[in-house]
Amino acid sequence: MNKNEIKIFCPATIANISCGFDVLGLALSSIGDEMIIRKVKKPGLRITRITGQELPREVTKNVAGVAGLAFMKASNYKEGFEIEIHKKIKAGSGIGSSAASAAGAVWGMNALLGNPFSEFELVQFAMKGEQLASGVAHADNVAPAIYGGFTLVRSYDPLDIVKINTPKELYASVIHPQIEVKTADSRKILKTSISLADGIKQWGNLGGLVAGLFMEDYDLIGRSLVDHIVEPIRSILIPGFDEVKKEALKTGALGCGISGSGPSIFALSKGRVVAQNVTDAMSKLYENIDLENDAYVTEINKEAIRNNA
Numbered sequence: 001m002n003k004n005e006i007k008i009f010c011p012a013t014i015a016n017i018s019c020g021f022d023v024l025g026l027a028l029s030s031i032g033d034e035m036i037i038r039k040v041k042k043p044g045l046r047i048t049r050i051t052g053q054e055l056p057r058e059v060t061k062n063v064a065g066v067a068g069l070a071f072m073k074a075s076n077y078k079e080g081f082e083i084e085i086h087k088k089i090k091a092g093s094g095i096g097s098s099a100a101s102a103a104g105a106v107w108g109m110n111a112l113l114g115n116p117f118s119e120f121e122l123v124q125f126a127m128k129g130e131q132l133a134s135g136v137a138h139a140d141n142v143a144p145a146i147y148g149g150f151t152l153v154r155s156y157d158p159l160d161i162v163k164i165n166t167p168k169e170l171y172a173s174v175i176h177p178q179i180e181v182k183t184a185d186s187r188k189i190l191k192t193s194i195s196l197a198d199g200i201k202q203w204g205n206l207g208g209l210v211a212g213l214f215m216e217d218y219d220l221i222g223r224s225l226v227d228h229i230v231e232p233i234r235s236i237l238i239p240g241f242d243e244v245k246k247e248a249l250k251t252g253a254l255g256c257g258i259s260g261s262g263p264s265i266f267a268l269s270k271g272r273v274v275a276q277n278v279t280d281a282m283s284k285l286y287e288n289i290d291l292e293n294d295a296y297v298t299e300i301n302k303e304a305i306r307n308n309a
Helices: 063-074 097-112 119-134 142-147 183-188 196-215 218-224 231-237 241-251 272-288
Strands: 005-015 024-040 044-051 080-086 150-156 159-164 170-177 255-258 265-270 293-299
Touching: 005 097, 005 142, 005 170, 024 097, 024 142, 024 170, 044 063, 063 080, 063 097, 063 119, 080 097, 097 119, 097 142, 119 142, 119 159, 142 150, 142 159, 159 196, 170 272, 196 218, 218 255, 218 265, 231 255, 241 255, 241 265, 241 272, 265 272, 272 293
Parallel strands: 044 080
Antiparallel strands: 005 024, 024 080, 024 150, 024 293, 150 159, 170 265, 170 293, 255 265
């Protein structure tokens, strides 16, 4: 075993989860990037290889590089690191492509140094990469990638992250229609204020969802997966969204919504069989309107980033 090199799996994530804009997220088991990180004698940080996507290798222009530089600035490590990034999550897909790279970089570097930083500190480094990607240092993707399962960002100032229970029978479906929606662009169309009435409905759903996850009350989870604020605006950027959502709910999903900033659509279901049926129904609807899509069924990833040696 090479103690100077680590190969890791960096999970895709679903952020917002309908009612938790910028504060809720979950990690996925079967979708993610691979990264190889090495300790080297030459000081500094270098990205030596990227496959799967056309992304910059210059560290200050790559989310993994920016997050890694934040990690190195805070550490006492005097030598260097090299990073390979093997992208399996498409950029602009809405399932945390940038978060996987940023979180994976700092998690792997931390592991090679004997874990001097906590998960909480790693999230803060990874948020620097998210800021490069979207213009906002949000944690709703990087937190579940690093902590695993469901996470709640209770506060950004000061940062306060809460890990939430993952019900045993909960599965996720993800449909990625083959269009790209940039996070920065999808944020520009959002309103900067909401009505008190909408706020009250959204807070009720957020509280209900968190309670449902801890109680493993699937009916409560389903009733709470409703977004009164962001989905009505962002859904106009996603062809066929309303029809896909109706089909998912008709097929048995607990709830369905936009994954992150889109265009991916997620559904949560009780049990793998229902989740598979929901995924097939959502994918078939897109095929019927001649829109290519990638379809996934996955458990919720409680492990987070993991050694993939």
